[in-house]
Amino acid sequence: MINAPRLDINLDKIHDNARILVERLADKNISVTGVTKATLGSLKIAEALLHAGVSTLGDSRIENIKSMRHAHDKVQISLIRSPMLSQAKQVVHYSDVSHNTELEVIGALSAEAQKQKRVHGVILMVELGDLREGIMPCDMESMVRETLKFSNIAFKGIGTNLACRSGVSPDATNMNELSTLADTLDTTFGFVMETISGGNSSNLGWALSDVDTGRINNLRLGEAILLGCDPLNREPIEGLHIDAITLSAEVIEVKIKPSKPRGDIAETAFGTVKTSKDNGLISQALLAAGEQDIDPNGLLPPDCMEIIGASSDHLILNAGSQQLPIGSEIKFIPNYSALLRAMTSPFVSKVIE
Ligand SMILES: *Cc1c(COP(=O)(O)O)cnc(C)c1O
Numbered sequence: 001m002i003n004a005p006r007l008d009i010n011l012d013k014i015h016d017n018a019r020i021l022v023e024r025l026a027d028k029n030i031s032v033t034g035v036t037k038a039t040l041g042s043l044k045i046a047e048a049l050l051h052a053g054v055s056t057l058g059d060s061r062i063e064n065i066k067s068m069r070h071a072h073d074k075v076q077i078s079l080i081r082s083p084m085l086s087q088a089k090q091v092v093h094y095s096d097v098s099h100n101t102e103l104e105v106i107g108a109l110s111a112e113a114q115k116q117k118r119v120h121g122v123i124l125m126v127e128l129g130d131l132r133e134g135i136m137p138c139d140m141e142s143m144v145r146e147t148l149k150f151s152n153i154a155f156k157g158i159g160t161n162l163a164c165r166s167g168v169s170p171d172a173t174n175m176n177e178l179s180t181l182a183d184t185l186d187t188t189f190g191f192v193m194e195t196i197s198g199g200n201s202s203n204l205g206w207a208l209s210d211v212d213t214g215r216i217n218n219l220r221l222g223e224a225i226l227l228g229c230d231p232l233n234r235e236p237i238e239g240l241h242i243d244a245i246t247l248s249a250e251v252i253e254v255k256i257k258p259s260k261p262r263g264d265i266a267e268t269a270f271g272t273v274k275t276s277k278d279n280g281l282i283s284q285a286l287l288a289a290g291e292q293d294i295d296p297n298g299l300l301p302p303d304c305m306e307i308i309g310a311s312s313d314h315l316i317l318n319a320g321s322q323q324l325p326i327g328s329e330i331k332f333i334p335n336y337s338a339l340l341r342a343m344t345s346p347f348v349s350k351v352i353e
Helices: 011-026 043-051 062-071 085-094 103-115 137-148 172-189 201-207 223-227 336-344
Strands: 006-009 031-035 056-059 077-079 097-100 120-126 153-160 195-197 218-221 245-258 281-287 306-310 315-318 329-334 349-352
Touching (some): 006 336, 011 031, 011 043, 011 223, 043 062, 056 062, 062 085, 103 120, 103 137, 103 153, 120 137, 137 153, 137 172, 172 195, 172 201, 195 218, 201 218, 201 223, 223 336
Parallel strands (some): 006 349, 031 056, 031 218, 077 097, 097 120, 120 153, 153 195
Antiparallel strands (some): 245 281, 245 329, 281 315
16 A cells, blocks of 8 residues: 555546536536646546546646646647746647736737747636636726737637635626626627636536526536535535545554643644643544645544644544554545645655556
């Protein structure tokens, strides 16, 4: 067995999740961009997504796109975070399309594309309430007009992103606003735009309900495919695997200890002052994984165990009545935050099979 802490990633389950979502959304004429950023652009996972029928790949980091590009010459890959001006050259070289909100950046992408004898696709992102990236709707017409002037830019369409920063839920109101905007722009400019990208995994509740999805013809899905849950409430999505990815950590100490610390209580290593209830003696287990590797608040432990603390390198469990041998492993289901942290920690092994 490969060292713990360890992420075990089951490609068949990820494939199933992606295929089911691709099929359900196809009924609504919505294509899926498989978002790979939480997997560091893993080639095996990208392949599973493509095999499951996603139409394009998307990632927020050019480094991930670069490695996927080397393996997949022909696949359309989008940069779904607004490009850094300083990375215009790589963005044009490695991605086909990028999501944009600044004319200065689009200008730099066009100049780079000219040098590289390419045409770079641009999706303009619209602000619809969540207050992260996006052009204010009233400025869209002039942004499209300016974007169309660049020689080496192909205007591909519009998109929006909700829920990530402020938790604003995609619903009939904001999605209709995006559809109406698409109609208005099409009429004004006399084209029919190719892509209207309605959002991320948090759009699934809306998209798969009994609504008219209007002009929305693309969603960008990461979390729902990888973790099988709806980011708006973290409830499992019917029919999807929620254990495609698990996190295992090794037991390094088990002792009967008081549940309440003794001594004067000040700040902990992470700055919080903890108040503990006295539950008498408990069986406390220490695991060799900590804040450097995982988000302790984002791990679901096995039944009858409880996470009661964490520091940089330790996770502390109330083992309940469970006998945990030293050296045994405990398996958790990570949420998105724990998954991101584990994926980016060099101390966590990743086993993809
Ligand atoms: C991360 C991200 C996504 C995917 O979000 P999930 O919730 O993982 O589906 C989609 N679009 C943008 C712009 C993102 O940054």
